[in-house]
Amino acid sequence: MLKIGCHLSITKGLLNAAKQITSINGNVFQYFSRSPQGFKAKPFDKEDYLKFKEYSKENELQTILCHAPYTLNCCSSKKEIRDLAKIMMKDDLDKLEQMNNVMYNFHPGAHTQQGVNTGIEQISECLNEIVNETTKTPILLELMAGKGSDIGRTFEEIKEIIDKVHFKDKIFVCLDTCHVFAANYDIVNHLDDVLEKFDKVIGINKLKAIHLNDSKMPLGSYKDRHAAIGEGYIGKQALINIVNHPLLKDLPFYLETPHEDLVGYKQEIKLFQDNYKY
Ligand code: FE
Numbered sequence: 656m657l658k659i660g661c662h663l664s665i666t667k668g669l670l671n672a673a674k675q676i677t678s679i680n681g682n683v684f685q686y687f688s689r690s691p692q693g694f695k696a697k698p699f700d701k702e703d704y705l706k707f708k709e710y711s712k713e714n715e716l717q718t719i720l721c722h723a724p725y726t727l728n729c730c731s732s733k734k735e736i737r738d739l740a741k742i743m744m745k746d747d748l749d750k751l752e753q754m755n756n757v758m759y760n761f762h763p764g765a766h767t768q769q770g771v772n773t774g775i776e777q778i779s780e781c782l783n784e785i786v787n788e789t790t791k792t793p794i795l796l797e798l799m800a801g802k803g804s805d806i807g808r809t810f811e812e813i814k815e816i817i818d819k820v821h822f823k824d825k826i827f828v829c830l831d832t833c834h835v836f837a838a839n840y841d842i843v844n845h846l847d848d849v850l851e852k853f854d855k856v857i858g859i860n861k862l863k864a865i866h867l868n869d870s871k872m873p874l875g876s877y878k879d880r881h882a883a884i885g886e887g888y889i890g891k892q893a894l895i896n897i898v899n900h901p902l903l904k905d906l907p908f909y910l911e912t913p914h915e916d917l918v919g920y921k922q923e924i925k926l927f928q929d930n931y932k933y
């Protein structure tokens with residue numbers, strides 16, 4: 656069974672989001688842990704979570720992905736921002752540890768003139784303060800398009816971060832198709848080679864989730880501009896190939912394509928389900 660869904664708002668709670676995803680025939684979804692451009696988070700709603708859990712079981716929902724806000728930056732040159740990132744991550748994880756079947760995804764960060772090495776150092780330091788032997792939520796570093804001073808545009812940078820974390824068995828990777836394409840990994844013409852490289856550098860067993868997006872910008876543009884499926888430079892067929900790749904077919908796929916409402920997502924989910932060969 657293909658695990659596919661999209662990004663949803665949980666302002667009305669997890670149960671509501673779960674109902675939304677089943678209404679468009681998806682079985683996974685992603686949500687923001689807190690306001691994406693801000694810092695505010697709602698307290699953990701246990702009652703809503705328990706209802707969500709029950710509903711998920713009945714409807715066979717698969718792994719949910721919680722996305723940290725964009726404002727979170729573990730490697731800012733400003734200490735207040737780095738400290739705030741730790742506080743937010745800790746708080747997010749505290750909630751996720753009370754849940755099952757959920758993973759936590761975050762953008763490694765932007766080193767803001769400090770240099771890549773310092774950035775990598777600070778990101779792993781942040782993870783070392785947050786992750787311990789009891790952490791059960793898988794933590795995913797998202798591969799980035801490489802705009803500005805963003806860290807995580809190469810497999811090597813991600814590998815370096817993971818290597819510096821004490822509990823590296825808790826750290827995984829999320830591959831965003833738009834980002835890696837923009838970062839000059841040709842998943843359109845050389846998918847096998849890209850995955851081979853991923854395996855060589857990071858290890859394919861570290862890949863836990865795919866953000867399924869087309870790209871408004873060409874290969875190697877280093878610009879992060881998501882497009883609807885088939886409306887960008889990656890194209891429908893290449894994305895169908897990704898979903899069907901033997902190394903990827905069992906992973907959860909989360910659409911982060913620009914749509915005004917659920918209808919657009921519903922059509923994309925159907926496209927991939929209709930073209931799933933397993
Ligand atoms: Fe992201």
Ligand code: FE
Binds near residue numbers: 831
């Ligand atoms: Fe993404």
Ligand code: ZN
Binds near residue numbers: 831833834879880881
């Ligand atoms: Zn993006």
